[in-house]
Amino acid sequence: MRIPLALLLTLSSPALAGVEIVDGDTLRIDGDRVRLWGFDAPEKRQKCLTNGREEPIGQEATEALRSLVARGQLQCETKDRDRYGRTVADCSVGGRSIGDAMVWSGWAWALPRYSKDRFLSAQEEAEQAGRGVWAGHANCEAPARFRQQHRR
Numbered sequence: 698m699r700i701p702l703a704l705l706l707t708l709s710s711p712a713l714a715g716v717e718i719v720d721g722d723t724l725r726i727d728g729d730r731v732r733l734w735g736f737d738a739p740e741k742r743q744k745c746l747t748n749g750r751e752e753p754i755g756q757e758a759t760e761a762l763r764s765l766v767a768r769g770q771l772q773c774e775t776k777d778r779d780r781y782g783r784t785v786a787d788c789s790v791g792g793r794s795i796g797d798a799m800v801w802s803g804w805a806w807a808l809p810r811y812s813k814d815r816f817l818s819a820q821e822e823a824e825q826a827g828r829g830v831w832a833g834h835a836n837c838e839a840p841a842r843f844r845q846q847h848r849r
Contacts, residue, residue: 721758735812738805745837803829
């Protein structure tokens with residue numbers, strides 16, 4: 698299913714069978730990849746050092762998104778296409794922004810360049826509360842830096 702740029706997509710729980718969680722910031726809807734707008738989650742294979750232990754933060758972020766999407770009605774509004782041709786969409790579940798929820802829970806970094814600072818306060822709260830990638834004495838690199846340093 699090609700998602701036109703202006704389309705508002707709404708999927709209720711029975712339709713979620715057509716939604717696959719690729720990683721913490723990407724969905725596959727009926728086979729098409731949809732990059733979630735405004736935030737960057739750890740890569741699926743990314744780990745970070747937390748309290749002296751290596752933690753699979755990429756897998757944890759993926760599971761956080763899976764849990765969030767399973768909570769209710771998924772709505773996505775297409776914003777753009779990225780340089781890879783993926784649809785970039787601002788999505789919500791049950792009326793709550795997925796970006797806000799992922800950043801607030803500490804499983805993603807805000808991307809103010811794209812989201813116009815929309816998720817920065819959520820990131821500050823996550824940092825102060827020590828949630829997700831900010832837990833313990835975490836030493837986590839931002840996903841963009843991880844991708845740059847670990848190109849396949």
